[in-house]
Amino acid sequence: MSKLFGTNGVRGVINQDMTVEMALDVGRAIGTFMMGKVAIATDSRTSADMLRSAVAAGMTSAGSSVVDLGMLPTPALQYYVKHSGVKGGVMITASHNPPEYNGIKCVDHDGTEMPRVKEEGIERIYFERSFALPGWRDVGSISRLEGVGTSYANAIRRSVDRSAITEANLNVVLDCANGAGSVTSPGLLDSLGVRAVTLNGNPQGTFPGHPSEPTPENLKDLMAVVKATGADLGIAHDGDADRTIFVDDQGNYVYGDQSLTVVASYMVQENGGGIVVTPVSTSSCLEEVVKRHNGQVLYTKVGAPIVARKMMEIGAVFGGEENGGLIFPEHQHCRDAAMTMAKMLEIIAKKGPLSELLKEVPRYSLDKRKLTCPDDKKEWVLEQVEVHFAEEKIDLTDGVKIYFEGGWSLVRPSGTEPIFRVYSEGKDAATAKRCGDECEKVLLDLLAE
Numbered sequence: 001m002s003k004l005f006g007t008n009g010v011r012g013v014i015n016q017d018m019t020v021e022m023a024l025d026v027g028r029a030i031g032t033f034m035m036g037k038v039a040i041a042t043d044s045r046t047s048a049d050m051l052r053s054a055v056a057a058g059m060t061s062a063g064s065s066v067v068d069l070g071m072l073p074t075p076a077l078q079y080y081v082k083h084s085g086v087k088g089g090v091m092i093t094a095s096h097n098p099p100e101y102n103g104i105k106c107v108d109h110d111g112t113e114m115p116r117v118k119e120e121g122i123e124r125i126y127f128e129r130s131f132a133l134p135g136w137r138d139v140g141s142i143s144r145l146e147g148v149g150t151s152y153a154n155a156i157r158r159s160v161d162r163s164a165i166t167e168a169n170l171n172v173v174l175d176c177a178n179g180a181g182s183v184t185s186p187g188l189l190d191s192l193g194v195r196a197v198t199l200n201g202n203p204q205g206t207f208p209g210h211p212s213e214p215t216p217e218n219l220k221d222l223m224a225v226v227k228a229t230g231a232d233l234g235i236a237h238d239g240d241a242d243r244t245i246f247v248d249d250q251g252n253y254v255y256g257d258q259s260l261t262v263v264a265s266y267m268v269q270e271n272g273g274g275i276v277v278t279p280v281s282t283s284s285c286l287e288e289v290v291k292r293h294n295g296q297v298l299y300t301k302v303g304a305p306i307v308a309r310k311m312m313e314i315g316a317v318f319g320g321e322e323n324g325g326l327i328f329p330e331h332q333h334c335r336d337a338a339m340t341m342a343k344m345l346e347i348i349a350k351k352g353p354l355s356e357l358l359k360e361v362p363r364y365s366l367d368k369r370k371l372t373c374p375d376d377k378k379e380w381v382l383e384q385v386e387v388h389f390a391e392e393k394i395d396l397t398d399g400v401k402i403y404f405e406g407g408w409s410l411v412r413p414s415g416t417e418p419i420f421r422v423y424s425e426g427k428d429a430a431t432a433k434r435c436g437d438e439c440e441k442v443l444l445d446l447l448a449e
């Protein structure tokens with residue numbers, strides 16, 4: 001059967017891949033599958049109304065009813081779904097993609113991203129066109145609900161040490177990237193007693209400030225304003241505000257693996273140990289610091305929903321990805337940008353400036369490569385890589401991770417493109433390159449066969 005949902009739901013360019021007809025049928029399939037009350041929300045994109053209307057119409061035609069929450073961060077929709085007893089949620093977003101993109105992502109009844117097996121249920125209905133078509137008495141209705149952003153922000157405020165944050169008298173700069181975080185994060189900072197200068201804080205679907213992926217290139221203004229104002233912290237959200245990237249009090253961009261490690265260090269110290277869950281691709285700096293504080297790291301396959309579900313299963317104290325997607329179990333089991341922001345403020349209030357906290361985190365060098373490989377050869381190549389490195393210490397959680405002297409490489413076939421990705425990490429650039437070279441040579445030999 002063909003796939004409809006990729007790793008980030010259904011995503012594409014509006015009126016090319018993502019047409020209103022397609023969205024209507026996706027809505028019919030979701031409505032047929034969920035058969036009950038379903039919440040829907042959007043980010044700030046220009047096509048938000050078009051897709052929300054089509055998906056909602058489809059769901060009601062199948063007999064589901066719809067609660068329209070308006071524009072919200074993805075984790076705010078997830079918070080509502082978890083606490084309201086609805087059957088599930090639909091988020092209209094393309095996260096950090098360019099403005100011409102949009103997408104449809106499903107949320108399970110417990111507020112986590114929908115597991116693959118349920119997505120397959122929706123896909124089956126979509127491709128077989130086995131939509132429910134109830135009589136006129138039983139089609140669904142649409143109601144609108146205001147104020148979910150406020151109850152979500154209140155829940156975050158209750159999950160952190162509010163008085164410590166307020167007493168620290170912090171000055172921050174917040175960059176909402178003209179995305180959905182504009183609706184909730186400025187107000188949350190106000191209620192925490194933090195003075196904030198806000199950049200790109202009005203929701204605008206053309207993203208006039210900068211593209212919505214929080215890369216160093218896109219956060220130049222944020223870094224400059226943190227420096228110019230002598231702020232304690234710079235905070236940047238991606239387009240649907242499930243991820244947060246920081247700029248430290250010196251105006252330096254902080255890479256996601258570094259901030260993930262600072263927060264993980266605090267969480268294991270607060271909990272007197274515990275398990276931190278992260279994908280197998282995450283930098284070793286996390287494990288080094290977590291172990292130092294008597295915590296453990298558990299590695300999963302790549303993907304935020306997989307991390308979240310593993311955390312629930314084992315009762316982890318913290319988890320996350322190195323792209324700024326951090327998961328706090330005391331709040332909810334999904335990536336949450338505003339919660340990440342609030343927790344970092346608590347950490348700074350209690351432990352001191354971020355630039356100082358980063359000194360605890362070891363630096364590793366990264367080496368990233370792509371090698372073309374036909375899809376039908378991927379499985380065989382991966383098996384042969386495993387055989388080739390059988391003498392080394394290897395981890396088969398996702399692809400093949402090989403531990404070399406002073407570094408490691410992760411060899412993974414892409415799920416969407418005819419390529420292999422090779423991520424390598426080492427204590428210095430030369431070690432990372434040596435790990436990458438060794439894997440590349442093995443892959444090239446196999447691909448030539």
Ligand code: MG
Nearest residue numbers: 095238240242
């Ligand atoms: Mg996102």
